[in-house]
Amino acid sequence: MSNAVSASKVRPALDLLYSDTEQALAGALDDLLAQRCAPAAVLARTEQPEAYDVALWKALAAEIGLAGLLIPEELGGAGASCRELAAAAERLGAHLAPVPYVGSAGVATATALTAAKTATRPGGGQEAGIAADLLRRLADGTVTAAVAVTASAMPADTFPAAVQLSGPQPGDAAAGIFRLRGRIDSVPDALPADVLLVPAEGVPNGLYLVEATAPGLHRVPVTSLDMTRQLCDVSLDGAPARQIAVGASAAAALDAGLVTGAVVLAAEQLGLAQRCLDMTVAYGKERRQFARQVGSFQAVKHRLADLWATITQARAASRYAAACLASDDPDTAVAVALAKSACSDAAVTAAQECVQLHGGIGFTWEHPAHLYLKRAKASSVTFGTPGAHRAALAGLANLPAPA
Amino acid sequence: MLDEENAPAKVLAQETELRERVLAFLADHPPAQTPRDDFLAARFDAGLGYVHYPVGHGGLGLPRNAQPALEEELAKAGAPDIDVRLNVIGLGMAAPTIIACASEEQKSRWLRPLWTGAEVWCQLFSEPGAGSDLASLATRAVRDGDDWVVTGQKVWTSLAHHAKRGLLLARTDPDVPKHAGLTYFALDMHAPGVEVRPLRQLTGEAEFNEVFLSQVRVPDADRIGAVGDGWKVANATLMNERVAIGSSRAVAREEGAAGFAAAAWRQHPERRTQDLHQRLLKLWAQAEVSRLAAERLRQQLAAGQPGPEGSASKLIFALLNQELSGWEVDFAGTDGLRYDDWTMRRDASSDYARGPVFRYLRSRGNSIEGGTSEILRNIIAERVLRLPAEPRADKDIPWKDLPR
Numbered sequence A: 001m002s003n004a005v006s007a008s009k010v011r012p013a014l015d016l017l018y019s020d021t022e023q024a025l026a027g028a029l030d031d032l033l034a035q036r037c038a039p040a041a042v043l044a045r046t047e048q049p050e051a052y053d054v055a056l057w058k059a060l061a062a063e064i065g066l067a068g069l070l071i072p073e074e075l076g077g078a079g080a081s082c083r084e085l086a087a088a089a090e091r092l093g094a095h096l097a098p099v100p101y102v103g104s105a106g107v108a109t110a111t112a113l114t115a116a117k118t119a120t121r122p123g124g125g126q127e128a129g130i131a132a133d134l135l136r137r138l139a140d141g142t143v144t145a146a147v148a149v150t151a152s153a154m155p156a157d158t159f160p161a162a163v164q165l166s167g168p169q170p171g172d173a174a175a176g177i178f179r180l181r182g183r184i185d186s187v188p189d190a191l192p193a194d195v196l197l198v199p200a201e202g203v204p205n206g207l208y209l210v211e212a213t214a215p216g217l218h219r220v221p222v223t224s225l226d227m228t229r230q231l232c233d234v235s236l237d238g239a240p241a242r243q244i245a246v247g248a249s250a251a252a253a254l255d256a257g258l259v260t261g262a263v264v265l266a267a268e269q270l271g272l273a274q275r276c277l278d279m280t281v282a283y284g285k286e287r288r289q290f291a292r293q294v295g296s297f298q299a300v301k302h303r304l305a306d307l308w309a310t311i312t313q314a315r316a317a318s319r320y321a322a323a324c325l326a327s328d329d330p331d332t333a334v335a336v337a338l339a340k341s342a343c344s345d346a347a348v349t350a351a352q353e354c355v356q357l358h359g360g361i362g363f364t365w366e367h368p369a370h371l372y373l374k375r376a377k378a379s380s381v382t383f384g385t386p387g388a389h390r391a392a393l394a395g396l397a398n399l400p401a402p403a
Numbered sequence B: 001m002l003d004e005e006n007a008p009a010k011v012l013a014q015e016t017e018l019r020e021r022v023l024a025f026l027a028d029h030p031p032a033q034t035p036r037d038d039f040l041a042a043r044f045d046a047g048l049g050y051v052h053y054p055v056g057h058g059g060l061g062l063p064r065n066a067q068p069a070l071e072e073e074l075a076k077a078g079a080p081d082i083d084v085r086l087n088v089i090g091l092g093m094a095a096p097t098i099i100a101c102a103s104e105e106q107k108s109r110w111l112r113p114l115w116t117g118a119e120v121w122c123q124l125f126s127e128p129g130a131g132s133d134l135a136s137l138a139t140r141a142v143r144d145g146d147d148w149v150v151t152g153q154k155v156w157t158s159l160a161h162h163a164k165r166g167l168l169l170a171r172t173d174p175d176v177p178k179h180a181g182l183t184y185f186a187l188d189m190h191a192p193g194v195e196v197r198p199l200r201q202l203t204g205e206a207e208f209n210e211v212f213l214s215q216v217r218v219p220d221a222d223r224i225g226a227v228g229d230g231w232k233v234a235n236a237t238l239m240n241e242r243v244a245i246g247s248s249r250a251v252a253r254e255e256g257a258a259g260f261a262a263a264a265w266r267q268h269p270e271r272r273t274q275d276l277h278q279r280l281l282k283l284w285a286q287a288e289v290s291r292l293a294a295e296r297l298r299q300q301l302a303a304g305q306p307g308p309e310g311s312a313s314k315l316i317f318a319l320l321n322q323e324l325s326g327w328e329v330d331f332a333g334t335d336g337l338r339y340d341d342w343t344m345r346r347d348a349s350s351d352y353a354r355g356p357v358f359r360y361l362r363s364r365g366n367s368i369e370g371g372t373s374e375i376l377r378n379i380i381a382e383r384v385l386r387l388p389a390e391p392r393a394d395k396d397i398p399w400k401d402l403p404r
C-alpha cells in the first residue's frame, strides 16, 4: 500500500521469541513465586492492612535482581533491557504477586533513567546527579519508588497539572529545596514506595523527588477494585522536594516512564491471561456434569480455543513492544499501542471466561478467579484503556479521525 | 546479557555461500539469453528452486528463511521467477506432502514440473457426503493388477480445470473403521474417466469444480504412502494447507486486507464517521498484531521450535478478512451496493484487488475452505489444549456399517 506507514516495507524482523536468559529468569521466578505467592496467601493478604507483600518484593528486588533489570551495570543494575523486564512481568502477572514491580522497576526506573540522561539545565547537572543516586539505591533494592500519576495516565498525555510549586520557606533556595502543593488521586504502586517522583506544573514544568517521610506528604489508601495492587490518593501540602528534571527533559522522562509502564503492564496481563486459560482448561478436564467432563462440551471448547488464539496474538504484540523498546526502534509508539490494547483485551476476556467456565465456584470469594478478574479489569484501565491506545494509532498510522 | 552464541555468524556464512552459488549459477545461465522455462528448470536442478526442498529435488535442505537471500540475488539480475498464484495447491500442499511422504522415484517425477509451474495440482478430498468429516469419504479405489480402479465424486475442487494432477484420497477398505481404510494417490487429471464440471460460487465465477471419476485407472506407482495410510498422509497435506492459508511468508504492514481498508479511509475523507473510525482502528490493530503473530510463528519454525500457533493463524486470518471487507462495504456507502460483474467465469485464482464487494463475498469462504473455523476450534481444543474429545459413535465401527 502506498503511504508513510508502510514505507518501511518488510523491515528486518525483531526477535519475538524468548531468549535463554529470559527463560532462565522466568523459571527462577516461577519457583520462588510458587512458594511465596500461593493463591491462598495472596487472597489472605487482601484482607490485611498491608496489601503489598513488602518482604516478597525485597526478595525479588535484591535476591533475584528484578529491581535493577533496566539499570546499567555502572549504577549497580543488571544492564538488561525491557525484554527481560517484560518476561519477568509475565510471571508476576501469572502469580498475581502483590509487589510494586510495575511502578518501581518499570515506570519509576525508566523515568529516572531518562532524567539522568537528559537533564540539561545550563550550568546544571545537579538533577542528573540526584537521578543517578536514586538509580543506585533502586538497583540494590534499598529504595522503592513510584511516579505520582493517576492510574489512567498514558504515553503522550499532556503534562499533568494536578501539582504546582508553592511558596518557598526560609533556607529552601540554599538547600536546593522546592515546595509542592496539590493532589493526585488513584496512584498505583505508591503505597509501598520510599520515594515519589512527582510531576509538577510550572514555568517550566518539572519532575521532583519527594521522600515518602517528607512532612506535608499524605498517602491515603483507596479501597481498590484490584485488591492485589492497591491504589492511594496522594496529597502534597508544601512538601519539600528536589528537582530531577525540568522542561522538555521532565516531559521526556515522564513519557519514558509511562511507555515502559504500558509495555510492562501489557506483559503482566499476558501472563495473567495465560494463567486464566490454563486454570480453566484444567478445570474443564476435572469437573464432570452429565456424566462427562465439562471440557468435552463443544460450547466450552470453542470458547477456550478462541481464547487460546487471542493469547497467541497478544503474545506476539507483547514481545514486539518489548523488543522495540529494548532496541529503541522507531516503531515503538505503534508497538506500545498494539501491545497494551491486545494484552488488555486478552486479559479481561481470559479472566471473564475463567469466572464463567468455573460456574458457581468461580463466583466465590474463596476461589482465586475473582482476584484475576479484578487485576485484569483494573490493569486494562491503567496506563491507557485499549480504546485510548487504539485512538493513538489514528495519528501514528495515518488513519485520521473524521473532521 | 543476551549472548546468542555464534548462531548469527553461522547463518551469515551460510547466506554468503548461498549468494555465491546463485551468482555462479547466473553466470552459467544469463537470464537475458536463457528462455524462461529452461532457466526455471535449470534453477531447480541446481538446488536453487526452494532452498528448503531436499538436495537433488530442487533445494539444498536449508532452512526456509534462507530463501529471501536467493530471491534477492535473482531479482537483482532480472531473472524470471515462478508464479506462485498459478499453482497454490501444488506449491502449498502437494509439494510438502510429496517431500514428506512420497518415494524418491515419485519426488523425481513430480517435483520439478510442479515447481516450475508446468504441472498444476489440485486437491481431490471433499465429497458431497464428506466435508468436515473427511474420513467418511466414499470414493472407492479397487486394486486390479498394477493399477487401482477409482470410482466416485469429488466436489469443491479448486483449480481442477487447470490441473495436470490431483491429490486424491480414496477408500481402499470399507470393512475397517473409516480412518483406517483410506489410501492416498496422485491422480492424472487427463486420464480417461476423469470429468471436470465447473461449480459456480456466490461471487459469480467458478474457482472450483465437481470432479466425476468413473472407472479411472491409477497406476500403483502413483500411490503415496502405504495402502491404508491415506489418513496419515492427508493430515500432512491439511497441516500445510492451514499454514499456507494463514500466510507463510513475511509481509509488510498493511500488505493484506487491512491495506485496502486503510487506503480507502485515506482516499475518502468525506465518508468518514466516528463509528467507522473506531471499527477501523480496532481492525487495523488486530490485523497488525496478527501479522506479528505470523512473524513470531516463522521465527519459531526457523529456530526449530514449531509451536501449535499455526492453527490460530488461519482462524484469525478468516475472521479479519471477513470483518475488514465488511467494514469496506459499509465505508463505501452506496458504492458498496454495486458489483463489477456477475458473469460466470472460470478464474484460476481469486483477484482480491477486484473491489470491496468481491472481497466481502469471497472472504466468506475463508472460514470454510481448508477446514471450517468450527473444525479448527475443535482441533485447537483437543490437540493443543488437550481437552477431552466429544463422545463419538463412529470410531470403532467398520466404515460400511456407519449410519448414513
Ligand SMILES: Cc1cc2nc3c(=O)[nH]c(=O)nc-3n(C[C@H](O)[C@H](O)[C@H](O)COP(=O)(O)OP(=O)(O)OC[C@H]3O[C@@H](n4cnc5c(N)ncnc54)[C@H](O)[C@@H]3O)c2cc1C
Pocket (backbone or CB within 6 Å): B122, B123, B124, B125, B126, B128, B130, B131, B132, B133, B155, B156, B157, B158, B159, B208, B365, B368, B369, B370, B371, B372, B373, B374, B375, B378
Ligand atoms: C472456496 C472453497 C474452495 C475449496 N477448495 C477445495 C479443494 O480444492 N479441494 C477440496 O477437497 N475441498 C475444497 N473445499 C471444500 C472444503 O474443504 C469443505 O467445504 C469444508 O471442509 C466443509 O465441508 P462441507 O462443505 O461438507 O461442510 P459440512 O462439513 O457439512 O459443515 C456444515 C457446517 O457444520 C459445521 N460442522 C461440521 N462438523 C462439525 C463439528 N464436528 N463440530 C462443529 N461444527 C461442525 C461446519 O463447520 C459447517 O459450519 C473448498 C471449499 C471452499 C468454500
